[in-house]
Amino acid sequence: MQDYKIFELGDVVLQSGATLRDAKLAYKTFGTLNAAKDNVIVYPTWYSGQHYDNEWLIGPGMALDPDKYFIIIPNMLGNGLSSSPSNTPEPYNQARFPGVTSFDNVNLQHRLVTELFGIEKIKLVTGWSMGAQQTFQWGASFPDMVERIMPFCGSAKTSVHNFVFLESVKAALTADAAWNNGWYDTPPKKGLRAMARVYAGWGFSQAFYREKLYLQYGYSSLEDFLVAFWEGFFLVKDANNLLAMLWTWQQGDISNNPIYNGDFEKALGAIKAKAIVMPGQTDLYFPPEDNEYEASKMPNAEYRPIPSIWGHFAGGPGMNKVDVKFIDDALKELLAS
């Protein structure tokens, strides 16, 4: 049973110049939009995640409480539910799926929010990782509409080092001849497994591995963690979808658009939303220093790292309760302010 809906976008012209015809935005909502339409939270998805992967942060008694708020999770293009290489008909299928930026994604999400629901103000945008990238973009693209943002474990601009990390993921996946430049009939499983192993060292911190925390979460050995968690994570995903989202990530820059023309500091300075910018203290590909700089250029932002050895996964998806509480508490504080 399908637990999400599709918003038909029609023909969409992307920043890359391509037109995505009959484009689709998959989304799921929680709670009820009130009469004043002022209880709205937008919560975008992360790299390879789909809306259900975001649900760990939603629930009665939590900051994202569906009894109080109308919470919209829009699925990022490329994630297999919204328009993606895997579900787009010829000629823009598979390897021909066009590049989509976060600016594109947020513009399409804005259409969903305004055209379908008639919403004019958003109380909060929040998200993990690439969800944070979209969160920053919301703040910069629609500064008069977004009242609060809390991007966690993600940046407003993809750093050079982060770009290199993504090159490594891509190189591992595409080293598999079965990938066939995107024109595969059967999945390039060796490449997906290689990509998973590359990701493994980056996703969690050195300290996480030093303390062997994976043994406490249902994995019986390091190799079991690499196979069951990491390889299992990527094997079920479509390679072209992963590459499409990776491209989106690599282009991450809230100022790379006609509003800001590449002036990154101007874009950060234009974010009016009250913000908590929340890196993971030990995140290896979104290190806290980048967020610290970004927060310093935003007029209403507080920089607040998650004191965790979970690396990037301090931010999700709900794996450890201490970090979830830290995030949830900050969201409650921000929503109450």
Place this chain on the structure above:
Amino acid sequence: MQDYKIFELGDVVLQSGATLRDAKLAYKTFGTLNAAKDNVIVYPTWYSGQHYDNEWLIGPGMALDPDKYFIIIPNMLGNGLSSSPSNTPEPYNQARFPGVTSFDNVNLQHRLVTELFGIEKIKLVTGWSMGAQQTFQWGASFPDMVERIMPFCGSAKTSVHNFVFLESVKAALTADAAWNNGWYDTPPKKGLRAMARVYAGWGFSQAFYREKLYLQYGYSSLEDFLVAFWEGFFLVKDANNLLAMLWTWQQGDISNNPIYNGDFEKALGAIKAKAIVMPGQTDLYFPPEDNEYEASKMPNAEYRPIPSIWGHFAGGPGMNKVDVKFIDDALKELLAS
């Protein structure tokens, strides 16, 4: 013209159980062994490096001064000059080359030092990265022979996270079907390039990339750095050799031998040598915390990180003068003490 010599080891029984017949240890020496045979420095090689890659730290006026010391650089097995997959005849060639541990390497180096040169005391053992691994092993295997050690950017035991990093390198290289389980006739170049891109994010720190230091060292763009430095670095090397040394690295543990039977703290405690244990402050796969722990368990060790944003490459191979001076100064201090 060959600038190194070969020490014929005969038939060598390895920890893994295999016998490497007519094994060879390639080495190069600098300076002159004095009559008392008490001016000896041993300086092992690092992952994929050969003796000439070590020479940046040797020279008149430097700590490793050939006018004063007799400096021996033994090439690690698997590096293409000593016995390796690429130069060993059938049946132990290519994919059948046996696993060699640092314990094996150091035992063979000990034979070179004692049998060929009649040396009984070593003034200093030092090395970068896997050279540091062998340096620790020298201290633990021959505590009464080694007077000083200075391992830099390497550990006495390969950490779990470091092991995962190596898994990622291996997965990227072997995702290329041309690798053919080691039985290739032509090099698996796509895999070597993928491996290089994976290594790129780990070798230097986030801050190194943030400040785009590669632009100051002869690279015209990030992509130029990835291709010319990183891909160029690995493309000229033999895939099976790289995998053989990677295996050595993954097994790194100075106590995994009949002397210490896996008691790591005992092995550290047995190192009598006066030591400076020197991580790179921003090294991503040999993070300083592991060295800090190791130094705390050694009776005569000082922990002294290199204050550098060059990540693992703070330690070599001689790319930036500030870090070279920091290392050289510490070596001078240690040799004078």
